[in-house]
Amino acid sequence: MLAKLQTLTLSGIDALPVDVEIDICHGSSAVTLVGLPSQVVKESIQRVMRALENSGFTTPGNSILINLAPAEMHKQAASFDLPIAIGLLAGQGQVPFERLEEYVLVGELALDGQLRPIRGALSMALACEKLRTRNPRLRGLILPAENAAEAAVVESIEVIPVSSISQLLAFILGDLEIDPSPSRLEEIYAAHSQYDLDFADVRGQEMAKRAMMIAAAGAHNMLMIGPPGSGKTMLAKRLPSVLPELLPSESVETTRIYSSMGKISSRTPLIVRRPFRSPHHTISDSGMVGGGSIPAPGEISLAHNGVLFLDELPEFSRRTLEVLRQPLEDREVTISRAQATATFPSDFMLIAAMNPCPCGFRGDLRRQCNCSVPMIERYMSKISGPLLDRIDIHVEVPAVPYEDLSVASTSTGTSSADIRREVLRARQIQARRFGYVLRNFDSRFDLGISADAEVPADADSRSSMGSDVQGSVSSASSGRVLYNAQMTTRQIRQFCQLDQQSIQQLRAAMHQFGLSARAHDKVLRIARTIADLDGSENIQADHLAEAINYRILDRNLWT
Numbered sequence: 001m002l003a004k005l006q007t008l009t010l011s012g013i014d015a016l017p018v019d020v021e022i023d024i025c026h027g028s029s030a031v032t033l034v035g036l037p038s039q040v041v042k043e044s045i046q047r048v049m050r051a052l053e054n055s056g057f058t059t060p061g062n063s064i065l066i067n068l069a070p071a072e073m074h075k076q077a078a079s080f081d082l083p084i085a086i087g088l089l090a091g092q093g094q095v096p097f098e099r100l101e102e103y104v105l106v107g108e109l110a111l112d113g114q115l116r117p118i119r120g121a122l123s124m125a126l127a128c129e130k131l132r133t134r135n136p137r138l139r140g141l142i143l144p145a146e147n148a149a150e151a152a153v154v155e156s157i158e159v160i161p162v163s164s165i166s167q168l169l170a171f172i173l174g175d176l177e178i179d180p181s182p183s184r185l186e187e188i189y190a191a192h193s194q195y196d197l198d199f200a201d202v203r204g205q206e207m208a209k210r211a212m213m214i215a216a217a218g219a220h221n222m223l224m225i226g227p228p229g230s231g232k233t234m235l236a237k238r239l240p241s242v243l244p245e246l247l248p249s250e251s252v253e254t255t256r257i258y259s260s261m262g263k264i265s266s267r268t269p270l271i272v273r274r275p276f277r278s279p280h281h282t283i284s285d286s287g288m289v290g291g292g293s294i295p296a297p298g299e300i301s302l303a304h305n306g307v308l309f310l311d312e313l314p315e316f317s318r319r320t321l322e323v324l325r326q327p328l329e330d331r332e333v334t335i336s337r338a339q340a341t342a343t344f345p346s347d348f349m350l351i352a353a354m355n356p357c358p359c360g361f362r363g364d365l366r367r368q369c370n371c372s373v374p375m376i377e378r379y380m381s382k383i384s385g386p387l388l389d390r391i392d393i394h395v396e397v398p399a400v401p402y403e404d405l406s407v408a409s410t411s412t413g414t415s416s417a418d419i420r421r422e423v424l425r426a427r428q429i430q431a432r433r434f435g436y437v438l439r440n441f442d443s444r445f446d447l448g449i450s451a452d453a454e455v456p457a458d459a460d461s462r463s464s465m466g467s468d469v470q471g472s473v474s475s476a477s478s479g480r481v482l483y484n485a486q487m488t489t490r491q492i493r494q495f496c497q498l499d500q501q502s503i504q505q506l507r508a509a510m511h512q513f514g515l516s517a518r519a520h521d522k523v524l525r526i527a528r529t530i531a532d533l534d535g536s537e538n539i540q541a542d543h544l545a546e547a548i549n550y551r552i553l554d555r556n557l558w559t
Contacts, residue, residue, distance in 0.1 A: 001025075003090035003097065006104045006138075007083040008127050009075050010120040012295060012342035013260045015127035017104075019069040020080065022087035027063030035068030038076040038294075047078075047109050048085045055113030055165045060092055074339055076294060079118040082107030082142075085165055086172075099172045102139045103160065104128050113165040119262045121147035122255050122270075125154040132157055140180065142168065148181035150259060150269035153252065155183050185270070193272045195241035200415035202234050204400040209235070211395040211550065213419045216242050217426035218529030219483035221328065221350040221390065223313070223553070226397030227364045232353035235397070236309045239351060240274040242420040243307075244427060250305045253345060257297050257304055275306030277348075281315035285323045295335040295342035300327050303348040313354040314382040321387055324350070328390045331486075350391065354383075364399055389518040392485060392526055393550040426532040430483055433495060484529045489521065496524040502544045513554045523547045 003022045008015040031045050045066075052059050066084060068075050083105040089095045106124055108116040118124075121143060128141045140158030141151055148161035158180040162168040170176035199209055208224065212235055215222040224232045246254065254271045258264050264271075279288065279299045290298035300308060310316060327333045331347040357376045361367040371379075388394075487495065498506065510520060527539045527547035534543065 001091045001093065003087045003095075003100075005083045005087050005090070005100055006131070007080060007106055008104060008124045009073075009079070010077055010123065010260055011073075011340065012344060013120070013123055013256045013297065015120055015123040016073065017127065017131055018073075018075065018080075019067075020083045020087050021067040021069060022084070022091045023065045023067075024060050024088070024091040025063050025065075029061045029063070031064045031066065033066045033068075035066075035071050036074050037068060037080075038074065040078055041068070041075050041080050044078060044081045044084060044109075047111065048081055048088065050111045051081070051109040051113045051165060052085055052088065054111060057089060057094070057165070057169075058092070060088060064088070064091075074294070077119065078108035078116075079106040079124075081109040082115065082165075082168070085109060086168065089169065095169065095172055099174075101137055103142045103158075104131065104138070104140070105142045107142075107144050107162070109165070115144040115163055115165075117144050117146040117266075120256070120260045121150040121264075122153060122252065122259050125151035125157060125159065126252075126256075129154050129157050142171075146266045149184060149266055150255070150264055152181040152183045153185070153255075153270055188268070188270050189272050192268055193245065195238075195273065195416070197238045197241055198416045199235075199238050199242070199419055200413060202231050202238065203405050203413065205231050205235065205397060206413060208395055208397045209414050209419065211393055212239060213242070213422055214526065214529055214533065214550075215239070215349065215351070215393055216419070216423045217484075217533055218392075218430070218525065219349055219485040220392035220526060220529065221485070222352070222393040222395065223388075223391045224351075224353045224395055224397045225356050225552075226353075227355060227367075227399050228360045230397045230399050232397050233309075233311055236278075236307070236311075236351045236353065237276060238416060239307050239349070240276050241416040242423050243274050244424060246272060246274060246305060254305045257301050257344070261297060261302070263302075275303050276309065277303040277306070278309040278311060281310075281312050283316070283320060285317070285320045288320050289323050289327065289333050289346075290335050290342075290344055291337075293337055294340055295337055295344075297344045298333075300324065300333060300346040300348060301344040304345045306348060308348045308350050310350070310352040313352040314379055316382075318382055318384070321382075322384065325386060325390060352391065353397075366399065385516075388553055389516055389522070392522045394553045395550060396552065422533055425535075426529060427483070429532045429535075434482065434491075484525050484532070487525055487528070492521055492524050496528050496539060498524075498539055498544065499541070502539060502541050505541060505544055506548070509548045513548075513551065515551065515554055519551060519554055523551060526550055 001024050005020045007018050007020050009018050033042060033045060049059050086095060086105060090097060090100060106118055108118055110116055125141055132138045140160060142160045142162060143151060145161035145163045148159050151159045160178050161181050162171065167176065171178050211222065214220065216239060224235065226232055251271055254275060255264065258271060277299050283299065286298065288298050289300055290296055327346040328350060332343055333346050334341065334343045356362040357369055357371040358379045359369055359371050362369040362371060509515060527544045530543040530546055531539045
């Protein structure tokens with residue numbers, strides 16, 4: 001008897017439809033699995049048989065042929081356990097075929113028949129939504145209960161949580177009613193969208209905070225140079241707290257990446273805060289950009305829509321740093337392997353930190369530096385010029401004086417709320433300039449901007465996320481310019497026009513510091529962001545001067 005079910009498999013961060021066909025016929029009791037299954041899928045036969053028997057079901061003793069279609073696509077992951085098990089029961093006439101056509105089944109089985117969580121539940125729910133547009137009879141997705149909250153983000157389909165084969169069979173036979181898992185977007189945002197870190201915790205370093213504000217306003221990459229203990233890591237960790245909240249499409253795309261890696265829990269089924277990734281300097285290039293025989297995302301994709309922080313930048317291997325160059329330009333990375341090719345989004349802000357010399361105390365008036373010029377040259381040469389060109393802002397972070405660190409000091413400095421307010425104003429200006437709508441879900445700050453032009457009427461409705469994610473795309477995939485750091489050469493000429501005084505100033509800086517063409521464009525992009533923060537329609541000479549000062553590594557690294 002032939003049984004046919006629908007399931008899904010992960011390919012990178014995308015879920016693809018797979019038909020599970022099971023044919024039970026008379027003959028020797030042998031099980032044949034075809035359709036390019038991976039070793040994990042091959043091993044599922046033993047798990048499925050024992051899970052059925054331990055749950056009180058009879059396994060077929062005849063010849064069994066299991067086909068996973070399409071045949072030319074590699075199948076991986078243990079999520080085929082559940083559709084294979086139900087297919088075996090359907091092939092014996094224990095499950096009605098009509099009910100199986102209404103749902104897509106995914107799930108890994110334990111030997112006692114219980115269901116274990118799977119990876120990529122959100123991607124599978126999105127793929128199920130696409131299938132439903134082609135098959136009106138399809139109602140939704142059946143999956144392990146621990147993945148239900150994640151999949152329920154997609155509100156246009158039924159998400160049925162089950163915990164065991166027995167419970168699922170009772171549901172299919174109509175003996176048990178299981179309510180679809182509800183969406184909990186408001187609850188998730190309320191519980192997990194707040195940040196614990198604040199820039200007010202960083203004493204002193206007001207100039208570095210200013211540079212952080214400029215970087216956040218225009219999505220510029222940034223490098224901090226300073227001695228150990230000057231607060232570079234503290235500053236970097238607080239950058240996400242001043243960035244705008246994730247848009248629905250950004251939240252979904254980021255969650256899909258983490259879900260494909262098994263990094264989503266039932267307590268936080270949706271990423272609602274901008275990621276902050278800080279890999280150790282011993283990381284390999286595959287760990288940074290992704291890899292494996294079946295390509296998997298790396299740190300740059302896990303930092304998508306967030307911040308990638310590289311502390312002790314010269315300690316990273318040169319090869320690992322060089323692989324960042326293409327993702328920094330294209331905001332995505334393509335990994336090709338013999339079995340598969342995958343493209344992962346990697347639209348992140350790069351924040352790096354380094355010491356000014358191997359010992360870390362060059363320029364520190366309190367400590368003596370014993371590093372020779374050749375030692376400093378070798379230390380700095382670990383960072384290539386092309387990579388430095390792709391980092392917009394270079395800023396010095398000096399040691400903090402005791403007066404600022406003293407507990408008796410009442411001055412807390414600039415807070416995250418102050419910086420974030422200015423960042424949001426600047427990004428609204430960029431939204432008008434580049435002709436798109438910036439949906440701002442943050443009601444904690446009064447921007448003082450009229451809502452008729454920038455914020456649509458549905459901007460305060462997070463509940464529309466599930467139904468709207470189907471057609472949403474990120475800035476990387478759509479090619480739209482969202483921030484000043486992403487301006488093309490043509491847009492720089494259009495939006496970064498200079499007066500005669502500023503032209504002479506930039507020409508002098510180009511000759512004096514030997515700026516490259518890319519550095520020239522970086523200076524103009526930074527100047528445009530500074531002007532936006534200042535509320536100025538045109539770039540003024542003081543905006544350009546400040547932007548030039550943020551290219552300190554283009555001058556002389558060792559004097």
